[in-house]
Structures are given as C-alpha cells and as structure tokens.
Amino acid sequence: MPVYYLEIIVVVLGLVMLMADAFVKLEDKRNIAWFAVLVLSVVFLLLFKVSWPESTEGSPFWKFYDAEKGSRGFSLFFKGIAVLTTIIVLIMSAEFRGVLLKYTAKPEDGAHPQSGLSEFFTLPVFACAGLMWMASANNLASIFVSLEAVTITFYILVAYMRRNVGSLEAGVKYLILGALSTGFLVYGFTWLFGVTGTMDLAGIKEQLALDSVNVTAALFAFALIIVALGFKVGAAPFQNWIPDVYQGAPTPITAFLSVASKAAGFIVLLRISGCFFGSGDLSEKVGAVFVVLAILTLLFGNLAALPQTNFKRLLAYSSIAHAGFLLMALASPITLVADGKEPPLLDTSIGVIAFYLGAYLLMTLLAFLVMTAVRNQQEDDSLEGYAGLAKRSPFLAFSLLVSMASLAGVPLTAGFFGKFFVFKLAIQNGACGWLIAAGVIGAAAGFYYYFKVIASMFWNAPAEGNDGPIPVSMPAKVVMVLLIIAIFAVGIVPNLILGLIK
C-alpha cells in the first residue's frame, strides 16, 4: 500500500465522522470517538506495512512527498507519533466530555444533550492528517499547507469551551499570535524562494550550498522562519503564549498541543535547518542561533516553572523546558561522516530528537490523562488540588509519579535516556560550555519542580472539599497502564524506540 494512503484514510475518517454526526441518530456520541480510535489503531498498524515508490516520476503525489531513503524511517516514526497521540487524545476527550459539555451545550433548547461533542472528536482527526502529511512534507508549499491545517484546527479546539472565559481568552491569544507567526513564516518562505528560486527543499539545499548564494538574504529568510517555528515549538523568546493557552485550553487539547504540535514543529525545523546546515557560512550562524535559543529556552522554561503553583501551568513551563532540551539537540551541529557512511542514529540530531519526542509523548500524555481524570472531579487545577492524591486514588498517584519521574529524568524511565542522549550528543559534538551549563541547570531545576508535585501528592493531606475518591474509566485506565509499561520498557531497553525509527 503506498504510504500516502494513510493520510487519505485519516481524512476520509474525519469526513465519515462528520457525516455520522450529522445523519446518524446516536444516543451516545462517544461512539464516534471509539470508532475513530479503532480506525486510527488500524492506521497505526498499517504504518508498518506501507510501501514506498521506486521513483518519484509519474505520480504528482510523490512530488510533495519526501521519499528519500534516509528519511523514510523518520517520516513513519513522526506519523506514528501523530496517530498515537490522536488516539490517546480521543480517549482523553471522551473522558473529558462532562467538563466540556458543561461549557458548550445549551441546556435550554431541545438539542441533543451531547451536541457539540462530536466535532471535538472530529477536529483532532483532521489535525492528525495534517501532522502526518507534515512528517513527509518536502516542499515549502506542502509544509505551509499542512502546518496551517493543523494550526487552524487548533484555533477552534483551544477556544472550544465557549462558555468558559479562560478557554475563550486562550483561543483569542492563540489565534492572534498564531496568525502573527504565520505571517512571518510566509514572509520567510517568500524570501527563501527569492534567494533560491525553488520551493523544493532538496533544491533549496543545493542552492544554498553554492558559493554564489546571497548570505544576508538567506539568513534573513531563516530568521523569519525561525520566528514562526520557534513560536510553534515554544522556544524562548516566542514562548509567551504557551502558559496562558495551555492553561485555558481544554485539557485534552493542551495535551495534543504539547505533544503533536511540538513534534510537528520540530520536524519542520529539522528539515528546514537541514538545508542551511549544508553550507559552511550559513551553518555557523544557524548553529549559533540554535545555541542561543536553546540556552534561553532552557533557562526560561525551567526557572520560571519553579515558583509555579498551578499544575497545568507547571506542565506548560515543563513543555517549554523540554523544547529547550530538544533545541539543545538541534544546536549540536550534525557530525559529518566521511566515506558517505551513515552515522549511528544517536550521533545525529534527528535521531536524538525523534527518541526524545517518543519518550516525551509517553510521559506527557500520561500526566495529562491523570489531569483529565482529576479535572472531572474538581475545578481546581492548582497544586493544592493534587495534595493527597495518593490517598484519593493510589492508581492515579502512581501514574503521575511515574510520569513526573520520567519528565525529571530519573534513571530506568524513558525520560532519562532522552536527556542522556541529548547531553551525550552535545558533549560529543563539542557544544559550547554555556549550553551544557544551561542544560545542567535546567535538569536540576526540573528535579525540584517535578518532585514538588510528587511530594504534594504523597505527603500532604487532601485539601478541604477536594478529598473524594476519583473514578477512572476503563479505556483511560488501560491506556495509562500501557503508557507506564512503555515508560519503563523504554527506560530499560532504549533500543525499543530506536528500532522503530529504523
């Protein structure tokens, strides 16, 4: 089966879901979500079965599809991340329906009691298709279209709880700042097109490597693009929106944003910066920009998280902090290997970033699953609301413990190897001392604020009013158990993820 069928299947799935909502009478709209989970699971399995074309000639589809032998594994890996995240987000959304309906449905008119719910399931599926396409986009046009497909979907989803002021505010902020960054992206693309005369990434790389290239114009284009992509992944100084939007958005969407949107941003960043790393003059400057961004992001994300008292905001800062580590991997210049031999996976930025994102997906989604379950019982997202969680629900407390430990990078969890490989890459490639110092400070600060959550859960007594037991639905429980197993499995045998990339 040709690989682009996957995206087609996902888009058709989205359309079917829309039609099902419009034309089929459903008692419980969650069935739409379960259907989507089923189909997406099949898509996930199909990822292992796809075929690639012998040549890109003949079919216009392939022109926009990155079919280079070296990057096929990564394309599939990032598609896998997108599909997996969407599946878990859908399960989370089904769990979240109570809160969602409270802020969307109008109780007074005679509409379906769950009206508005099915779109909340459908939109992530469309975003998923965009993410999947982005994973193999090899052309400025296709990058832009897929990126916008995802972003516009997110505008709607962030503001979805329209009767909740926080959600609306987050939606407006995200929309305006997002539009601003998109403007920069398009402007950057036009400059890049102007400099190189092509939209094709391979062609751009070729052109940039020539001596005759206009370095200033190329760097200007790069600066504009990096503004937009830095915004997407949450790199300082373009990270402003993250805490507010993460806090206001419905929790499943926050999870989706922090995993899928970040992963998508990084794969585009990798592809475009890869073009610039081809030439000597440019790569020096570009590398320096990444170093500065990484240092700023690491310091900002980790240090600003220290005084946080709201758990959801804490996770937002933690997401910035992790973007910092990912940028650190990106900032370590790619080792050039002689003889045209492929370098080992973990000696390349893309290998390390892929691994880190895979691990990040597991632990972040686990944390958000717990948060969704807790949010069903209480309005309170503050750390105090999580006090004594161990007494209220030992299972959730344990899940959160695993997730926090992994986010902090405790050995034997997936997060440890993520950080380990980043540092290893940075040291191996002789990254500058300030970058490594910022990384160490970040990691140390991380331990502090993640353990603050753990301490609160296990040592403090539950707050007044927030002390009832917390039920967890079966699908969510199953997913959590699987995630915990995966975190430990990857933490013990990191080759599991590496094997998937190959």
Next chain:
Amino acid sequence: MHDVNTLAWIILLLPLLVAASILFGLKKMPGLSALLSTGSVLITLVCSILLFSATGKAVPVTWISIFEFKVNIGLLVGGDKDPLAKGMMFIVTFIGTLVHIFSLGYMKDDDGKARYFAGLSIFMFSMTGIVLADNLVMMFIFWELVGVSSYILIGHWYNKDSAADAAKKAFLTNRIGDFGFMIGILLVWVLTKQIEFAKFTPEIVANAAKSPLFDIAIIAIFCGAIGKSAQVPLHVWLPDAMEGPTPVSALIHAATMVAAGVFMLARVSALIGASELAATVILWTGAITALVAALMALQQNDIKRILAYSTLSQLGYMVMAQGIAGQGADAGMFHLYTHAFFKALLFLGAGAIIFGCHHEQNIWKMGGLRKKMPFTFWTFAIGTAALIAVPGTSGFFSKEGILHAAHAAGHDFPWVIGLIVAFLTPFYMTRLFIVTFLGKSRTENADHAKEVPQIMFVPLVILAVLALFSAYKPIAKFLQAKGYAHAPEIDPTFGWSLFGLIAGVGLAIWIYKGREKERINIPLFANKFYIDEIYNGLIAIFQDAIAGLLDFIDRFVIDPVVARFPAMTAFTAGSFFRLFQVGNLQGYTFLFGAGVVALIWFLLF
C-alpha cells in the same frame, strides 16, 4: 531440543514465567501455584542435565549499546573449556528441585504459600541469570535480583518483627557489598574496555594490570562476593537470615545464593590471577572468615544458627581457595558442589527436626531424637560426616583439595588456619549431633516429636547419597568438576586434618556426652565477637557524629551558600521570567516583535 541455546533460554525464562503467572493470576490458588513452581523447577533440572551433552552455542541478544559500551543478554554456557556454568546450573536446579519438593510438605498449611512459591521461582530465575550471565553487567543485575528475592523470602513471615528486621539487614548489608561490586565493574570496564567474561584474555588483562587502579578494581569486585557470600566483615546478615523458612535457608543461604560470590570469583579468576594484592586479600578474608565463623559456631544453641555459622566457615574455605591461584580455584568450586549437597541435606534435616519438634529450634530443648526420628537421624548423620570430612565422604576430598592447594602454593599461615578449622568443625558438629539426637528428651516438645511426612524423605535420601558419593568419579565427572576423588596422599595435610577430626570428635564426645546443659561458657564466642554490637555502636556513633557534622555544614555552609543562594537566585530568576507573562495580548505581541528584532539583529549583524 538438544541445543544449548534453547535449553539455556528455557532454564532462564521458565521460572520467570511461573513467578509472573503466580503473582498476577494464581495468588488465590496456592495449591496450583506450588505445583506449577515445583513443576517448572523440575523441567529446568531436566534441561540442565540435558545441557551437559547439548551442542551448539547460546546466541546473545543485544540489550544496550551506548558509546562502545555494549551489553548483551548473553548466556555463557561454554564449551568443554568452561564447565563452570553447566556444573553450577545443575547444582542450582537440583537443590532447587529438592527444596521445592521438601517445601510442598513444609509449607503445606502456610497462609502465604502462593507468595512463597512465587518467591522461590523469582529466586530460581535470578540465580540462573547469575550462572548463565556472560558479562559483568548482566551478572550484576541478576545479582541484585537475587538480593531482592532473598529479601522477600527471609521476610516471608513479615508479621514477625525479627524476620522483617533480618530481611532488611540482609538487604542493606548486601547493598554495601554490591556498591563495591558496581564500582569494580565500572573500573574493570574503564581499564579493559570489556565486560564479557570470555573477552578477558591474558593480553587484555596483562595490559590492564599495568594500571595501579587494577588492584582496586578487583578488590572492589571482591566486595560483591564479601556481601553475597557473607565474608567477614559483612557476614552479619547470614545468621539472622535464618529467620526465613528452613527450606529457604537450605536453598538460598546454604547451597546456592551464598555460593554465588564464590562462583563470581571463579568467573573472573583470570582477573584475580593478574592481581597479587587482590589475591592475597581474598585469601586472607576467606581464611579469617573460616576461623571466626567456626569459633562463633562453638557456642550457639539454635540449630539453624549453628548450621549458618558452619556455612560461613565453609564459604570461607571456598573464598580462600579462590585466592590461591591455579589449582585452588578448581578445588574451591569443587567444594562448592559437595558443600551444596551436604549442607542442603543438613538444613533440610534441621527443617525436619524443627518441623517434628513443633518449631523448637534450641538444641538444648531437644535430645533423644534418635528413636523418635530414626530416618532423619541417619540422613543427618551422613550430612554431618560429610561436613566434618570423614575420609571417604565427599566433603573430605574437596576440603583436602583446598588445604592441599594452600600448602602447595606456600601459603603456610592460611594453611594452618584451615587445619584449625578442620579441628573446630568436627567439634561443634559433634556437639550439635550429640545434644540433639542422643541422650534423653529434655522437653515435652522433643518427647512428642514425630517423624516427618514421607514427601520430605525423598530429598533427604537423595541428598544423603550425594553427600557420601558426589566426590567419586561418575558423579564428579558428570558435574565436570576438576579434582575429584583420588587416593589420599599421605602428607602433612592429610595427617593433620585426620588428627583434627579425631581430636574434635573425641573432645566433643568427652565434654557433651550425656550432659543436660552447656558445660563451657565463652561469652566472646557466644556473642559472636560482639560484632553486631560493635556495628550498632559504630553506626550509632557515626550517625550521631555525621549527623552533627552534617547539621553544622547544612546550617552554616550549605544552607546559606549552596542551597539558599542558588535557590534564591533560581526563584528570583523564575519570578523575573514570570514578569514576561504579562497576560495581555498587546504585551505578548510587543515581546514577540522585540524577539523578532533581536533575532534578526543577531543573525545579520
């Protein structure tokens, strides 16, 4: 089936499978769990017997490869050159099988029967892991797992405070040794760039031995053995570990786990051979343990504790043997095999006695059991004979091998210590034997003692046969052990140890025959040289001193300088950064724009 790879993996994974299925599903069905566990160990026994004639090679699975640090999950079941794993595997599964069968009777009505058998299965898994490991890292992991399973099993009756404390003590004491082991592994890797046993070739080792760190590395590795094989000064956990169920004592704390330290030393013998200093340390540690433990055994009254100290003493022999280069290592492994048989026999016999006497463990409250438990009496007698090295029994040949090697290598002083132990062992064992079995019953419990159920006989008989004959050619050759029975050479070693045997037995008979209570009283031995008290005192003193010091440092150095300052800086920085989160859109767009300008400026100018 007759392929090394298949067999080895079955042996390794089957117990794990059983343990998992008991823990995750069969907890409510103790009977089935027990049968499953016993069945699995029986299968592994068959596999390990087949292993002797199996062909082929085990295929390793790559586990981690980071830098040049590559760890395999490999199974080293070497060819003819390396019979170590096969022999050890047989011992482990064989004793394991017998102990499982014995436990079927012993733990029949225990509440935690399923948990107990799951624990045994985990232990079997970890122990086979140690035996089969082809590299130090994998061995270390299973080494830790063995520690965990031993913790679980010692603390099986966790409602009893003493059992819970003993489990904790065993675990913590072992951790000290394991810490050294870990450092040793790291050092060895740094020096040789190898962690696989097979890769320690003479050239690599000779190269590494040039470094002054090499001695330290080997001694650090030996620390692991000190912990696990309970050598002085980390021996304190083993006697306490007797709080666990007696079959566990037989399996783990007599025959197999404590021998893991010796086995590990035999595995790295190529390294030990290159470090004279480390070899000397090992030799002396073993000798001192043998002597000290034998002295402590003289004055114990608890039947299991006496056996525990005798185990310590015999382990001292084996470790000492590992310190003697060449011939000694083989003799040590051989003693490990024979000791496994007769010590398991003695422990199971002790278990039978305790079972028969309604959980009485004090030997002075027994007596006259010869008539009540004739069967146990005879098998126990055979075990004792092997332990005190009556010529012709298996224990005689293996012990003689060690002493002979020590003498031949010119280690005169350890040799003399060995001979003294050879006198002490018959003395305390005869004491135990006379007080328990002969004379009259001294308490009601002993008077009403009954012979144990028949299922417990089977292991006793089999072990008794092996205790007698395992040094002779067919069995020893089957085990592929080096240095099996030979006609005793009439040399000083033989003469002196025979003299020690006769003197020890004679003296014990003279002192204890027909006595009702202890005649000699040496508080120093009875209180185990006060080592536990010293440790407790030391720990208390050190704790107080260190706590005081730390408190001082914490309060006046760390707090203001190290903790407060960075914490304050970090918090201030964090709060400063938070100022950027102004919350309104205009502010964000302004900052965004400022970022854009800064970035373009940075890139272009």
Next chain:
Amino acid sequence: MSQDYTPVLIQIVIASGFAVATLIASVMLGKRAMRNTVKDSAYECGMNPTGEGQARFSVKFYLVAMLFVLFDIEVVFLYPWAVVFRENVANAPVYFWGMLGFVFVLFIAYLYALKKGALEWKS
C-alpha cells in the same frame, strides 16, 4: 521585464478604481440629506439614544459570510486547474480525479453545514 507587470497594474487600477468610483457615484447620485442637530435628535417625546451606536449583526450573518468565503475559494483553485486541464489530463487522469476529490470534500462540508442548520436564517 516591466511589461510583464502590466496586467498587475491594470488589476490594481481596476480594483482601486472600483472602490473610488462607487464612493463617488453614491455621493453624486444620492440625494444630499439635510443634517442638523434638530433633525438628528429624537422625535418629540422619544427617548435619547444611549449605548453603542453600532447595530448588532446576527451571528448568522457571519456564519453565512464565512461559508461564502470558503466556497468561493473553491473557484480560485478551479480556475488554474481549468487552464492546465487540457494539457495534463490526457497524460495523467490523476489531475481529474484529484480535483473531483477536492470538490467531493467540499460537498461533504456543504452537506454538514446544511444538516447542522448553518444555512437556515430563522431558527
């Protein structure tokens, strides 16, 4: 070179000319109204107006406007496609089916909007 941009120039002139022309036309053609304070004040005993001067539009208006833009954009894609259609469709039918797929997706969206009542003015 500069001749290439002539159509663009013409486009600009037409676009801005249209806006300017409509404004001028409305001023010229419309009857000039008399305005003074008396005329603008409330009639006789009516209330003085308070609050915002802007009239509130129904949300339906935005909905319809947005849908119109969306479906209008469809045409933007159809024009260039129609231009190259003849040359390419003979070589690769995928050009034909591709556009049909695009229209189909829009059709689904239309059905959805219809069924959800987005086009019903009264509710």
